[in-house]
Amino acid sequence: MVALLAITLLRSSHEGDTTFQLAAESDFVALPDITVPSMLTAWLMVLVCAVALGESVRRMVAHVRQPMWLPIVFALAWMTGFLSWAAADGRIRVVSLFAGAVALAVPLVFGALGGVLGERAGVVNIAIEGQLLFGAFAAAITASLTGSPWAGLVAAMVAGALIALILGLFAITYFVDQVIVGVVLNVLVVGLTNFLFRQVLTPNSDSLNAPVGFERMPIPVLGDIPLVGPILFRQTALVYVLYAVVAIVAYALYRTRWGLRVRAVGEHPKAADTVGIKVNLTRYRTILLAGAIAGMGGAYYTLVAVNQFNREMTGGAGYIALAAVIFGKWDPIRATLAALLFGFATNLQGVLSAIGSPVPSQFMLMLPYLVTIFAVAGLVGRSRPPAADGVPYRQQ
Known part of the structure; x- marks a missing residue:
């Protein structure tokens, strides 16, 4: 990545100044703009990246x-x-850039947390894409019928848990290859939702595909903090739920007896069994929780982003969430940061197009996927998954 940036600077020099606008128009306290010489700043950042890379290699x-x-x-x-x-x-516009990145990363974070929990328990969850899509579908119908986005969110959690239950039935009980089951479930959900969209939602769009979505809820005081407030604390209730879920999962996985048991069945299920932990039951419970969390990410599409269900609207987000799990080394906080990075890459393509950047539009369209490939290819060799990840456990 350092070499790529350096080669770009050498091949295409753009003299001039770049202005970073740190404040939004509605900020209570307006931070001044920062104007820097473009090429000098870029080369200084290349130097910082090289130093950071050298320190990483040394360690x-x-x-x-x-x-x-x-x-x-x-x-x-x-x-x-x-x-x-x-x-x-x-x-x-820094606020718009990062606020958009957070918005695009929300379903990725939910999906990544579901992936982390499943794989920590020893179950490879390739079906994150299906859980997101089915969650979006269930949220749209339920919120349309009830007029409540919270009911839609609960329905999305149930839908995600249902896909996880099917995954567990084949992968845990019948020892079917977990990757194959996950891929099949993704294809099944795509086909099922496409069929129902065409046969049920399209003829009844006013009653079944017009969900009531979450409104923005700025948090007093916190929402007025310069730079940070507009990005993190002028969001919808579902985003605030995400903050809580990230904190709870990170705490529970490393600081509670439940988390210890989950990690035990993912690392050494036979040893866990000998001390009385029901391995397969623990795996079932964990993947059901993971599916419910991933389903919440699907609800974001239909209750916040679009406010209606469209065919294949997740657009492969489940696979990027799975990459965030690997990039984050199966840790909830690191996976969250990885998902935010992918959300930033996705939002960046729109920002660069708006400012008339010389970067080709084709490159900007593939940027999120390039980041994904670099992330997984760069870290997968040094990342160690849970020892029993993907290995079914047959009780003696």
């Missing part, structure tokens, strides 16, 4: 644990350098 050779701040510094420096070059003589 890897010395077998020292990589701190979380190191990839964050690298990512921020790389993005700052790239934006400085791409927006020469232009203006980057």
Whole structure:
């Protein structure tokens, strides 16, 4: 990635200044704009990235644990350098850029959390895409019939848990290959929702596909914090639920007896069985919870983003969420940050188009998937999944 940015700067030099607008028009306290020389800033960020990369390599050779701040510094420096070059003589609205990234990352985070829980328990959850899509479908119909977005959210959780139950039935009880089952479930959900959309929703769109969505709920005081407030605290209730879910999953997985049992059946199920832990029951319970969380991500599409269901509207988000699980090394906080990175890459293509960036539109369209490939290819070799991930357990 450092070499790619450096080659880009060498091949296409854009002299001028780049302005970073840090404040939104509705901010109570307006931060001043920051104007920097485009090429000089870009090359300084390349230097920072190179230093961060060197430190990462040094720690890897010395077998020292990589701190979380190191990839964050690298990512921020790389993005700052790239934006400085791409927006020469232009203006980057930082609040809009990151607020859009958070909005696009919400279903990815829900899906990634579901993937982390499932794989920590030893079940590979390829069916995240199906859980997102079926959750979106159930949320649209239920919210349309009841007039309540909260009822739609509950229905999405049930739909996601139902897909997880089918996954568990074949993968845990009947020992079918988990990857194959997940792929089949994704194809099944796509076909089923396409059929129902055409036969049921389209003829009755006013009554069955007009859900009442969540409204924006700015949090007093927190929403007025410069820069951070407009990005994080002027969101819908579903986004605030996401904040709570991330914190609860991270705490429960590492700080509770339940989390210890989940990690035990994912790492060494036979040892867990010998101390009285019901391995398969624990796996069932965990993947049902994981499916419910992923289903909440599907509800975001129909209750916040679009306010109606469309065919295949998730657009492969489940697979990107699965990449975030691997990128995040099966850790809920790291997976959340990875999902935010992918959301940022997706939003960046629209921002660069709006400012007339010289970056080709084709590159911007494939940018999120390039980030996904680099992330997985760069870290999969050094990431260790749970030892029993994908291995069915046959009780003696």
